Amino acid sequence: MDTIFALSSGAPPAAIAVLRISGPQAGNALEKLAGRLPSPRRATLAVLRDPDGAELDRALVLWFPGPATATGEDLAELHLHGGRAVVNAVERSLGAVAGLRRAEAGEFTRRAFANGRIDLAEAEGLADLLASETEMQRRVALAMAGGHFSRQVDDWRHRVLMLSAELEAALDFDDEDDVADLPADFPIRVGDIADDLRAWLERPRSEMLREGYKVALGGPPNAGKSTLFNAIVESEAAITSAIPGTTRDVLERSVAIEGVAFTFLDTAGLRDAPDDAIEGEGVERARRALESADLVLWLGPEGDGPAGAWEIAAKSDLAVGKRDGAFAVSALTGAGVPALKHALVAAARTALPPVGQAVLNARQFGLISDAYSALTTGHVDPLLMAESLRQARVAFDRLTGRASTEDMLDTLFGRFCIGK
Numbered sequence: 569m570d571t572i573f574a575l576s577s578g579a580p581p582a583a584i585a586v587l588r589i590s591g592p593q594a595g596n597a598l599e600k601l602a603g604r605l606p607s608p609r610r611a612t613l614a615v616l617r618d619p620d621g622a623e624l625d626r627a628l629v630l631w632f633p634g635p636a637t638a639t640g641e642d643l644a645e646l647h648l649h650g651g652r653a654v655v656n657a658v659e660r661s662l663g664a665v666a667g668l669r670r671a672e673a674g675e676f677t678r679r680a681f682a683n684g685r686i687d688l689a690e691a692e693g694l695a696d697l698l699a700s701e702t703e704m705q706r707r708v709a710l711a712m713a714g715g716h717f718s719r720q721v722d723d724w725r726h727r728v729l730m731l732s733a734e735l736e737a738a739l740d741f742d743d744e745d746d747v748a749d750l751p752a753d754f755p756i757r758v759g760d761i762a763d764d765l766r767a768w769l770e771r772p773r774s775e776m777l778r779e780g781y782k783v784a785l786g787g788p789p790n791a792g793k794s795t796l797f798n799a800i801v802e803s804e805a806a807i808t809s810a811i812p813g814t815t816r817d818v819l820e821r822s823v824a825i826e827g828v829a830f831t832f833l834d835t836a837g838l839r840d841a842p843d844d845a846i847e848g849e850g851v852e853r854a855r856r857a858l859e860s861a862d863l864v865l866w867l868g869p870e871g872d873g874p875a876g877a878w879e880i881a882a883k884s885d886l887a888v889g890k891r892d893g894a895f896a897v898s899a900l901t902g903a904g905v906p907a908l909k910h911a912l913v914a915a916a917r918t919a920l921p922p923v924g925q926a927v928l929n930a931r932q933f934g935l936i937s938d939a940y941s942a943l944t945t946g947h948v949d950p951l952l953m954a955e956s957l958r959q960a961r962v963a964f965d966r967l968t969g970r971a972s973t974e975d976m977l978d979t980l981f982g983r984f985c986i987g988k
């Protein structure tokens with residue numbers, strides 16, 4: 569097993585740069601640079617020297633003997649002065665120690681997983697935590713990284729395992745030529761687990777957190793969609809003009825409002841007889857975008873928008889289309905825009921997971937669905953039921969990584985930066 573090292577803090581220059589070393593040679597490497605091995609788990613001031621004895625830096629060093637460490641291996645940390653040349657020089661000296669090499673992306677975390685320090689669901693949560701950009705993403709990722717979901721999966725797995733064991737016992741006990749019956753309370757107990765799974769399947773999904781709450785602006789040409797879009801995303805992203813049919817492609821902008829992630833879509837004006845084939849294609853794309861959105865802001869005639877759309881009375885400064893039940897906004901003066909944004913945040917929050925609640929990503933959703941299908945087949949034959957229970961257990965094992973493929977691990981750990 570190689571010993572790996574990498575810069576685990578941000579890019580220099582910075583006040584401090586943290587280099588991590590993990591693996592069987594970590595202690596040896598630290599001793600070579602610092603002259604001696606400090607007491608475990610105590611920050612110690614040390615002069616680091618290269619193999620020729622020349623001073624590299626004066627640094628805080630930490631020594632964590634394995635296996636009770638973040639990676640499950642011997643681990644050392646060097647807190648250096650965060651200059652590019654300092655980091656380069658120390659990395660050069662580490663590279664010269666036999667058995668040491670630079671870490672690949674996510675390799676520290678992968679070792680933590682391989683050594684059972686974290687499970688797969690926690691690793692996924694960690695990846696999301698590092699990638700999180702909004703307050704809401706951070707909180708959900710933290711809940712996943714904290715093992716809440718993993719504990720839940722372990723509970724399901726344990727319950728299914730108990731049922732399997734009881735079933736095996738019942739099958740063994742039975743006469744060879746007699747047909748065994750399911751224990752009486754079985755359907756109820758299997759159903760209880762299935763109900764739990766369904767509750768998780770009904771939760772909002774993590775893609776929604778990552779991509780944000782999707783809001784599309786729709787309506788006839790010149791309704792003021794692009795101008796309102798620009799006002800909401802606070803940039804001149806879309807071209808606006810007095811010419812109907814200005815917007816052709818669907819334009820996307822992701823922004824966070826009050827800590828909630830949104831993706832806004834500006835679309836071509838809908839009309840039945842477009843000027844040309846290009847506008848016609850634009851109208852097609854607009855219709856698809858409106859269908860795909862979580863919410864549509866409709867800037868057209870009352871009742872003409874898609875079901876569930878919010879009616880927007882745009883250009884309120886002109887006092888043309890004022891009407892009840894519609895948001896009056898003027899993208900030109902800004903009137904009504906803050907109120908609209910506020911209402912959007914409230915709507916997004918109800919559609920997004922509550923604070924601190926863990927959510928499923930696409931992979932987890934698929935596996936929970938598999939387990940759910942296996943447990944809702946309604947088998948009364950004990951042998952078939954035993955097989956269903958086994959299938960559910962396989963899905964649970966894949967969730968926490970008890971059973972996982974190399975491909976999947978490569979994909980997951982490749983998401984991390986080097987040094988994590």
Ligand SMILES: Nc1nc2c(ncn2[C@@H]2O[C@H](COP(=O)(O)OP(=O)(O)OP(=O)(O)O)[C@@H](O)[C@H]2O)c(=O)[nH]1
Pocket residue numbers: 788789790791792793794795796807808809810811812813814815816835836837838882883884885886897898899900901
């Ligand atoms: N007075 C006033 N004019 C506005 C307002 N919003 C947009 N306009 C004008 O309305 C015209 C059309 O605006 P756009 O934002 O291009 O309208 P659109 O719905 O995106 O149009 P298409 O992309 O062609 O479908 C432009 O001349 C804008 O300046 C507003 O709030 N008040």
Ligand SMILES: [K+]
Pocket residue numbers: 789790808809810811812813814815
């Ligand atoms: K226009």
Ligand SMILES: [Mg+2]
Pocket residue numbers: 793794795806807808814815834835836837
């Ligand atoms: Mg437009």
